[in-house]
Amino acid sequence: MKPFPDSSQDTRQRLLEAAILVFAEKGFDGAGIREIALKAKANSALVQYYFGSKEGLYTAALKFLFEQGPDAVGGLTPPPAPDEPEARSKALASLRNYVRAFLEDLFACRDPEQFSREMHSAVHLFWTREMMEPAPERVDMIRAHIQPHVDYLNACIRALRPDLDEEGQFLMGCSIHAQIMFFHRDMAMIALLRSEAYGARDMDRLATHITDFSIRGLGLGSTLQGV
Amino acid sequence: MKPFPDSSQDTRQRLLEAAILVFAEKGFDGAGIREIALKAKANSALVQYYFGSKEGLYTAALKFLFEQGPDAVGGLTPPPAPDEPEARSKALASLRNYVRAFLEDLFACRDPEQFSREMHSAVHLFWTREMMEPAPERVDMIRAHIQPHVDYLNACIRALRPDLDEEGQFLMGCSIHAQIMFFHRDMAMIALLRSEAYGARDMDRLATHITDFSIRGLGLGSTLQGV
């Protein structure tokens, strides 16, 4: 028998997962190694043993999420090329699916496969922090993580508005992504104004609103009222 | 001669302004009162003397910004009531001005009156942190600060789409605010994707894009292409 059953990899993993939860909740400065180790039921010195430093643990956690974390884009059918037949209607469907999948991912609506629901929602808190203030030594990792999202949305926009130049399409993508992320990051603020936060139950309403607003914003769809 | 000319109020003020800059840059946990005091050329014990605690300094800084800080909405002509003659065209102009003013405020484009440009841009970093994770003891202050913005935008939307119910109008406001704030908070991310960040020079382009996208998103404006 081993002294500590199935130690090694298991303990390292427990530290990693505890780190994700605590870092997500309190940020890098706010989180303490002792607190992480306590949650992982491990000794705090093991952080140095396995990851070299607190910074190393943070980077390892981010890398783990990058490789193992939930991927909203992965399960979607790829958007059509601009010259494909019926590109526009296909792209509209892709856009609608994308908004829906991204939102479900952010709100941790989907069935937990390898991640608990608690982990799942912590992942995005983690990413949000890192995306707002990217550390120079982690920009490549971050870019690689968001690139599929950007590419997917860009392909939709290219099929829907091939007449726009690259910058125009980029701005359209910003407007759409802005809305999706707003409902995740500013939910505390929304709850302050509505006295009730949106949750998993309101996913349909939110996804429909964002998609419809964006389709009209792209210059497509029906105009309800003239100027 | 005084040992330090015009100390008292002046020293308190220097501490307050230094606190805003440092808190904005590093957050509450990341900032240290020694660093703040050093930047203010004051003794760190004065934080306890004037503000009681680090927490008190933070709250005082937030309160100072709330009372003295830049106000994008203040200088704008109020949006029209829905039954006012030519309400729609007036509301469109109000919306356009609002987006422009808000963006200029976020990017610290406007002439510094009492705030340096450094201060001005720090203000919004400060607010962004607080709005994403509002502390229970400060929610009233925060609500009071953002209420004018919400009210102004809501009034515009009410005049443009009086047919929508309250929730529908609220969601519209979210979509518009989301875009404005995206270009402020996620600029680091945008710079990562474009290898160049938007700055004060691109204000026209950004304001025009957001406004046009939003007007179409609201169901108004011209549809460039049918489905």
Place this chain on the structure above:
DNA sequence: GAACCTTAATCAATCGTTTGATTGAGGCAA
């Protein structure tokens, strides 16, 4: 002299990190 302001020195607590010791599994020779 009373009220206010400023200072250096110091407090206990906590931080990330380092250390030295202990555990038991696995390898190897006798």
Place this chain on the structure above:
DNA sequence: TTGCCTCAATCAAACGATTGATTAAGGTTC
């Protein structure tokens, strides 16, 4: 099998640095 060694894994304890907070003393102004 027995005895000895190596090694990764884990631990409690302590490190120096830094944190926010407190104190006592002295200075300035009225």
